[in-house]
Amino acid sequence: MTRFGIVGGGxxxxxxxVALAKAGHDVAVHDVDPRTMATFHHRVGPALAQCGVPSSRSGPIGARITTASTLDGVAREVDVIVEAVPERLEVKHQVLAALEAAAAPATPIWTNTSVLSITRVAEAMAHPGRLAGVHWWNPPYLIPLVEVAPGAHTDPRVLDDACDLLTAMGKTTVRLRRDVPGFVGNRLQFALVREALHLLDQGVCDPETIDTVMRSSLGLRWSAVGPMENADYIGLELTRDILRNLAPHLSTEGEAFPSLDKPLNEARNGRSTGEGLLPWPPGKETEVARRLGAGIRRNLARPTTVPG
Ligand SMILES: NC(=O)c1ccc[n+]([C@@H]2O[C@H](COP(=O)([O-])OP(=O)(O)OC[C@H]3O[C@@H](n4cnc5c(N)ncnc54)[C@H](O)[C@@H]3O)[C@@H](O)[C@H]2O)c1
Known part of the structure; x- marks a missing residue:
């Protein structure tokens, strides 16, 4: 059993x-926002239920998760600290500096940044060797993958220990060789999102069509055969021919995303405002959350190899 402290209870x-407690670890969580703390256990219960384990706060798993009213409460007397505060460099710097002031110098810190460079996240730290990029996927108690990456100064033992711990929990752990914004998963994901927005901007199709194409083709394929194995499967010659013909037409945009700017300028942010690229009528949020959880569980239940 490892004792974890988590900063950021969003x-x-x-x-x-939930993922850590399910694997038998003790977890203390602190959030600066009193409302987030007040709703914390109300959010933990349904997440435990989604894992098919007892969801009560006093049950065998729920009781492993406690809340702490101060940052000190998640920095002291823990074996590993997890940083899960908003994706803004200045917030990460402020929280990491405060954590270092409270924690023992050797306590490893895992940052859950999605796309920031681990080296840049560590810039405010006195002991940057203790910081590892440990990127979970939402929902972390269902999605198997965790990506582990170093910053320029990360102690390799911090990465070794993180990978061992996550693997022992049953997570699919991948370790990157160097620091790169977005790890592997978000680079692939947002290359695709950028191209989808480009298709919208070019008037090729509507947002519903993008989701239909994805869910009825690539979404099915890629959970069974990844894009590298598929490149070999169709042949590298065909893969190169396709890329030579197609790559010049793909988006390389780095700044302007009109299909996002338009709704955002009209205060349409998606789920949270009732409309975004798509309409979000009442009840859709719950339906999407259920569909997402059920879809992931269904895929995980499928065998990854089939008898020859
Ligand atoms: N949302 C995702 O799908 C996802 C997936 C992987 C990684 N991430 C990354 O995880 C991190 C957290 O994202 P999230 O989606 O949970 O955001 P969130 O907004 O839901 O939660 C962040 C929480 O941090 C709290 N916080 C802010 N400043 C704080 C401070 N000084 N001390 C303590 N708590 C503080 C906020 O009150 C909030 O509850 C980000 O770096 C994000 O990029 C998000």
């Missing part, structure tokens, strides 16, 4: 707490 912080 979407990822509460989900990571």
């Amino acid at each position: 979407l990822m912080g509460h989900g990571i707490a």
Whole structure:
């Protein structure tokens, strides 16, 4: 059993707490926002239920998750600290500096940044060797993958220990050789999102069509055969021919995303405002959350190899 302290009890912080507790670890969570703390256990219960384990706060798994009213409460007397505060460099710097002031110098810190460079996240730290990029996927108690990456100064033993611990929990752990914004998963994901927005901007199709194409083709294929294995499967010659013909037409945009700017300028942010690229009528949020959880569980239940 490892004792974890988590800073940030939002979407990822509460989900990571559930994943860790489910694997037998003790977790203390602190959030600066009193409302987030007040709703914390109300969010943990349904997440435990989604894992098919007892969801009560006093049950065998729920009781492993506690809340702490101060940052000190998640920095002292823990074996590993998880940082899950918003994706803004200045917030990460402030929280990491405060954590270092409270924690023992050797306590490893895992940052759950999605796309920031681990080296840059560590810039505010006195002991950057203790910081590892440990990127979970939402919901962390269902999605198997965790990506582990170094910053320029990360102690390799911190990465070794993180990989061992996550693997022992049953997570699919991948370790990157160097620091790269977005790890592997988000680079692939947002290359695809950028191209989808480009298709919208070019008037090729509507947002519903993008989701239909994805869910009825690539979404099915890629959970069974990844893009590298598929390149070999169709042949590298065909893969190169396709790329030579197609790559010049793909988006390389780095700044302007009109299909996002238009709704955002009209205060349409998606789920949270009732409309975004798509309409979000009442009840859709719950339906999407259920469909997402059920879809992931269905895929995980499928065998990855089939008898010859
Ligand atoms: N949402 C995702 O799907 C996802 C997936 C992987 C990684 N991440 C990353 O995880 C991190 C957290 O994302 P999230 O989606 O959980 O965000 P979130 O907004 O749901 O939660 C962040 C929490 O941090 C709290 N916080 C802010 N400043 C704090 C401070 N000084 N001390 C303590 N708590 C503080 C906020 O009150 C909030 O509850 C980000 O770096 C994000 O990029 C998100």
